[in-house]
Every structure is written in structure tokens, then in C-alpha cells.
Amino acid sequence: MANFWKIVDKVIHEADIILEVIDARMIDKTRNLEIEGKIQSLNKPLIRVINKCDLVDKDELVKKKKLLEPCVFISAKNFLGTTMLRKKILQVSKGEAVLVGVVGYPNTGKSSLINCLRGKGVAPVSSVSGYTKGKQNVKADNKIHLIDTPGVLSSTDLNDDNSIKIATKNFYNEKDPDVAVFSLLKEHKKQILDHYGLDNVNDLNDEKILEELARKANRYVSGGEPDVQMISKRILKDWQHGKIKL
Ligand SMILES: Nc1nc2c(ncn2[C@@H]2O[C@H](COP(=O)(O)OP(=O)(O)OP(=O)(O)O)[C@@H](O)[C@H]2O)c(=O)[nH]1
Numbered sequence: 001m002a003n004f005w006k007i008v009d010k011v012i013h014e015a016d017i018i019l020e021v022i023d024a025r026m027i028d029k030t031r032n033l034e035i036e037g038k039i040q041s042l043n044k045p046l047i048r049v050i051n052k053c054d055l056v057d058k059d060e061l062v063k064k065k066k067l068l069e070p071c072v073f074i075s076a077k078n079f080l081g082t083t084m085l086r087k088k089i090l091q092v093s094k095g096e097a098v099l100v101g102v103v104g105y106p107n108t109g110k111s112s113l114i115n116c117l118r119g120k121g122v123a124p125v126s127s128v129s130g131y132t133k134g135k136q137n138v139k140a141d142n143k144i145h146l147i148d149t150p151g152v153l154s155s156t157d158l159n160d161d162n163s164i165k166i167a168t169k170n171f172y173n174e175k176d177p178d179v180a181v182f183s184l185l186k187e188h189k190k191q192i193l194d195h196y197g198l199d200n201v202n203d204l205n206d207e208k209i210l211e212e213l214a215r216k217a218n219r220y221v222s223g224g225e226p227d228v229q230m231i232s233k234r235i236l237k238d239w240q241h242g243k244i245k246l
């Protein structure tokens, strides 16, 4: 990870403008104040790009706008908001050609955003966090050059915070996927149950809910018990793929 930070550092120094990509479902958790601090100390213009807006309630987002300025709301998946972003970049550069660094937490959609601005599949995208390993320069048009970077965590997240894990660790490497899902359930139970079409669980604790979800998906371990590990990985996977709407 330290290596990834070096790349991000270099890109922040190199770029004229920096886009910080943030996951709209977890704005506070995927906003990197450490990166923001570095950008500020270099006196470089920063635009916060709130991505995956297709997964959240628009009214809730609008309430947060003031605290995030300068920011643009987009959905890289649905090609929404990117024209506005392009406009904003050129506004900051006063119409001049610019080098734009794209930074942020893993899995927030940095590469997807670059693909969108470019309009062609140039920056490889993956639902697996930590997919982009090095920096990659991409020409969006005659004016805008983008630099993709690997996602980095804030050093304060390196202790074992499960909610951060959900956004950043690979679900299939996860040793305790159920623990990560418990932390997801704590904040988004209703949406998760809705997503999998499970109701009438008012009297069940979270462990039982996972068992119920495993049964519903027909996932059992060889002894016949519901396969909680398997269903937990699947939930983390769906979360990382941006399938679960809030
Ligand atoms: N629903 C939804 N999913 C998105 C959106 N943008 C990206 N995703 C998904 O989020 C996952 C991660 O996207 P990437 O573009 O690879 O993210 P990244 O920030 O480059 O990730 P790293 O390179 O690993 O740091 C993929 O499964 C994308 O399809 C979006 O606007 N909406």
C-alpha cells in the first residue's frame, strides 16, 4: 500500500487539477482527508466527484452538497454527470489544456470515470478493489489528459475497521466475510433485505438473517447447515459491484 501512496503522491504533484472520486453510498468513509490535505498544501484545485449516484436517494445527496463543494455528482455506470464534470474541469483550467489526476479510495470508480470521460474502454475496470496497480495516462480529448491511480486508504483506516473493509477488501480474500456483512447490516439492513427479497425477519438477529439468506439462495455446507460464509461473500460481492441500492 505504501507503494500505491508513492504513486498517488507523484500524481498529485504532477497534475494541474485533482479529482477525488468518492462513493456516494459512503461519502464520509470514502473521502480521503489525508489526500485532501496534501492537495491543499500544494495549492492545487480539487474537484470532489461523487460517483455511483445511481445507488442512492437524490434528495439525501443534495443535502450534503454544500459540505462537499466544489463537487460534481455522477454515475459513471450510467454516463450521467460527466458533461458537467468536463465543463467544471475546463472552467478551472480557464479553457487551457490540463493534466487531471484521478485519486481516491479503492473501488470508488476512478477507472470507470476515466472510461466515461474517454468514452472508450481504456482504463481497465474491476469490481475487485485494488485493481488498478500503477498509474495510467489517458487522453480524454484535446484539452483533458487524465491520470488513473491505484486506490489508497487513509492511514487512519489501517486498523481493523469493518465498514472500511467492505469498501476496500476483496470479498474472496476476506477471512471473516460474515463479520464484514454484520457491519453492513448494521447500517443498511432494510436495503439489503429488500435487495434479496427477504421479509418478516423482525424477530431474527443478524446471524439468523444470514442463515435465512443462505437458505433462500439454496447455499448449504456439506452437513446441511446454511452456508453463511458463502452467502456473506456473495453479499460483499454484490455490494462491491454496486448492485445494492440504498
Ligand atoms: N452502480 C454503479 N457502479 C459503479 C459505478 N462506477 C463504478 N461502479 C462499479 O464499481 C466497481 C469498481 O469500479 P472501478 O472503476 O474499477 O473502481 P476503481 O476506483 O478504479 O478501483 P481500484 O482501481 O481498485 O481502486 C466496478 O464493479 C464498477 O462497475 C456507478 O456509477 N454506479
Ligand SMILES: [Mg+2]
Pocket: 110, 111, 112, 124, 125, 126, 131, 132, 148, 149, 150, 151
Ligand atoms: Mg481503478
